[in-house]
Amino acid sequence: MPAQAPTTGRLISHFEDRETPDHGKAWSDLWDSGESDLWDRGLPSPALIDLIEEYDTTLFYPFRKTESGERNWRKSVLVPGCGRGYDVIALSLHGFDAYGLEISATAISEAQALAQTELASPSAENFGARRTTSTTALHGHGNDAEDLSLSPGTPRFLQGDFFDSSWSDALGVQFDVVYDYTFLCALHPSLRGRWAERMKGLLKPGGLLVCLEFPMYKDPGLPGPPWGVNGVHWELLAGGDSGTGAFTRKLYVRPERTYEVGKGTDMISVYERKRESEDL
Secondary structure, eight states: OOOOOTTTHHHHHHHHHHHOHHHHHHHHHHHHOOGGGGOSSOOOOOOOOOOOHHTTTTTOOOOOEOTTSSSEEEEEEEEEETTOOHHHHHHHHOOOOOEEESSSSSHHHHHHHHHHHHHHSGGGGOOOOOSSOHHHHHOOOOSSSGGGSSSSSOEEEEEEETTOOOHHHTTTOOOOEEEEESGGGSOOGGGGHHHHHHHHHHHHEEEEEEEEOOOSSSTTOOOOOOOOOOOHHHHIIIIIIGOSSSEEEEEEESSSSOEEEEEEETTTEEEOOOOHHHOO
C-alpha cells in the first residue's frame, strides 16, 4: 500500500472548515496562492495514454465514421478539473478535439500557455510505446494515408463550474468521451450522485466515461480531499451488481503504468452511457 503524500494534510486542513458549496472557491484559492503542487503531477497520465493507444483503432479511434466507413469529424473529449491541461494536451495530440474545464482562471491561463508550447514541440511524456512522436506522424505529412489519424486535434480550455450547465449549454454539444482523474475524489461524497447524473448528461448516448480510480487504498471513512473511492464508480455508474445504472462497464483493468502515488492500487475503468433503448 503506497504511503500518502505529506501534502495530503495541507489539502484536508484547507477544506475541513468550509461548507461544501464553497469548495470550488477553495480550489481556486489554492491555484491563486501557488499551491497547485499539492496535487499537480507534472505530466499527463501514463495510464490514460496507454489505454487510448492500445484501443486507438476501436474504443478510442479519434474520428467518427459514416455508415460507409469514412471519417467525417473528430471525436470530442472533456477533462473536468483539468488543472494545467496535461491530459487535454495529450488527448489532442492523439487526434481528439479536447476540452479542459477548470473553475480557476489561474489554471486556465497556465493550461493555455502549456498547450501552445506542447503543440509546437510535444514532449515525449505525451506518448506511450505504441505511438511515434515524430513531427511527420503528428501532423499527417507522411506517405501513409493513415498518418492523418495521428494529426493533432484542438485543445480548448473553459472556465466554469462542472455542475453549472451554462458553459455546456453555450457549447451546445455532448461529448464522445469524458476522462475523470482526481476529479470525483476531489468532490465531497455528498456530491457523488450529482456527479454521476451530470456525467450522463454530458455524454452522448453510447459515449465513454474513462475513470482512473484513485485513491483506491484510502479508507472511505477518512476525510478528504482526496476521498477514497474504492467501489464507488461501480455503484454510482452501473448500479452495482443490479446493473440498473445509466452506464455499462466495458473495461476494468489495473494499468501497468500510472503515477507513483497510485502504483499497485489504481484501476482504470471505461463505462459506456446506455442508449435510450437500453434504459427501458
